[in-house]
Ligand SMILES: CC(C)(COP(=O)(O)OP(=O)(O)OC[C@H]1O[C@@H](n2cnc3c(N)ncnc32)[C@H](O)[C@@H]1O)[C@@H](O)C(=O)NCCC(=O)NCCS
């Protein structure tokens with residue numbers, strides 16, 4: 001079985017994905033794939049440099065993520081341009097990995113895609129899990145984890161669909177606003193309900 005997993009930025013997707021992996025699920029992580037398709041020498045990185053200039057590179061030729069983030073999280077047009085350059089490659093590799101894990105015999109494959117709804121990828125999955133925390137908690141966790149100002153954190157939130165909308169669209173909601181033990185309990189419950197125990 002393959003399930004999509006999404007949520008808002010810093011809502012806890014990686015935390016919840018790790019809980020599924022600990023129980024034996026396979027994981028495809030679109031954020032990891034997004035990094036891989038932008039390694040030095042890739043056509044995707046080359047296209048990004050053509051679009052945004054060599055200022056987005058570090059001296060060693062790797063992507064300066066903070067610099068590109070500064071550009072795209074404050075400018076919707078630039079963000080759309082980056083999405084157009086990166087998303088086809090990310091989507092293709094995500095598809096490849098999830099089917100390869102399923103063929104290899106994973107009883108459950110979790111596919112963590114931050115922009116699942118924004119990119120209209122619902123049809124790839126029979127069931128979608130949304131990892132939910134209220135917007136105010138997204139902001140505080142994001143500011144703390146990434147050492148961002150409130151303004152920078154709000155810029156990143158504005159780049160995504162509102163988390164309440166995602167919650168309403170979900171097939172399954174995991175509420176990650178309590179402690180980790182409470183989240184783990186919800187994961188255990190879902191694991192049982194899916195007949196995976
Ligand atoms: C802009 C970049 C360089 C910033 O890198 P940085 O290391 O600061 O952040 P990281 O990649 O870890 O992403 C953190 C979170 O930001 C959010 N985010 C990233 N890209 C986008 C985007 N284009 N639009 C909206 N939110 C985004 C996601 O929630 C993601 O989980 C990087 O996010 C990127 O290359 N984005 C384009 C590819 C993409 O869309 N990735 C996310 C979905 S697969």
Ligand SMILES: Nc1ncnc2c1ncn2[C@@H]1O[C@H](COP(=O)(O)OP(=O)(O)OP(=O)(O)O)[C@@H](O)[C@H]1O
Pocket residue numbers: 007008009010011012013014015016031114141142145176177178179180183
């Ligand atoms: N239940 C929780 N209680 C307290 N802190 C938490 C909880 N779950 C996650 N966190 C913390 O909140 C932050 C965001 O969590 P995580 O990195 O899992 O989110 P994410 O949705 O994967 O983020 P991104 O969208 O940036 O990929 C992290 O610093 C994490 O340690």
